[in-house]
Every structure is written in C-alpha cells, then in structure tokens.
Amino acid sequence: MGEIVLYGADWCGDCRRAKAWLREHEVPFTEVDVERDDVARDRAVELAGGRKNIPVIVLPDGAVLVEPTNVQLAEAVRV
Template sequence: MAETEIVMYGTTRCPDCFRAKRFFDDHGIGYKWIDIGADPEAVIYVEKINKGNRSVPTIVFPDGSILVEPSNAELAKKTGT
C-alpha cells in the first residue's frame, strides 16, 4: 500500500524522534506518527527495513524513499525546506 504522506516510525523515548517531529512541526510538514512500542506490526516493518535493527526514527516518504536517523540537514534537503 503506497502512502500519500510522510510516515515516521519511532518510540516515545527517542530524542532523535522528538527532534525529527519538531523539524516537521516547525516547518508545517504533515506526517503520520507510529509508535513502534505500541504497534507490533510496525516493529516488524522497521526491523525489515533496517536489517533486523529497531533504528528510529525511520521515516518513509510518499515517493518510497526512506531516511533512518536523519539529521535536520538531511530532512531539510529531502523536504526542500
């Protein structure tokens, strides 16, 4: 199923997840947040993308590209902000 919005997989204890959420919020960029701590299927998906690791944030863009633990500079480049 193709997403039409940015989907961010993360945890409630992840400082990088908070930073990425703040980046999107500060730039008015909508996203769907999925807490892998509360969604077993999301854990499986994140581990599949990251070769068995639960690396977060894992961010999936509508074009199918994925950024894992991106910096703000990487997010800015990807989103054109």
C-alpha cells in the same frame, strides 16, 4: 507532496527532534508508535534494512531515512 510516515517512540530523542523539525516546518506526517505496535516495529526494521534504529521515516516517493539529521530531513522534503 504526499504524506510522510515516521516510525518512532516517545522515549526516543532523535524521534522527538525529527517530529519537532517536521512540525516547525509544517510538513505533514503520520506517526507510528513502534513501542506499542509489534507489526509496526517489524515493518520499521524491515524498511531500515534490518537496522533497529529509529526514527525510520518513509517519504512519499518511497525513500527511507533512518535516524536522519535535520539537514537530511530538509534535503529530503525540500523545505
């Protein structure tokens, strides 16, 4: 499986939960901080179809999850 990209922010509870879940299941991912990077923030909104919710998680196959639950994460990465 290729790399997962997570667009999020430190203050975001759902982002912290998703990152913790990915780490707990040893799923490699790259974190992009939308709070400090305007281009990344714009990209996350674009990927999320105009929604401003985070985290926005891009899977290796190009699929995008917006504010996924742990169950949705598990289904998406097949842990």
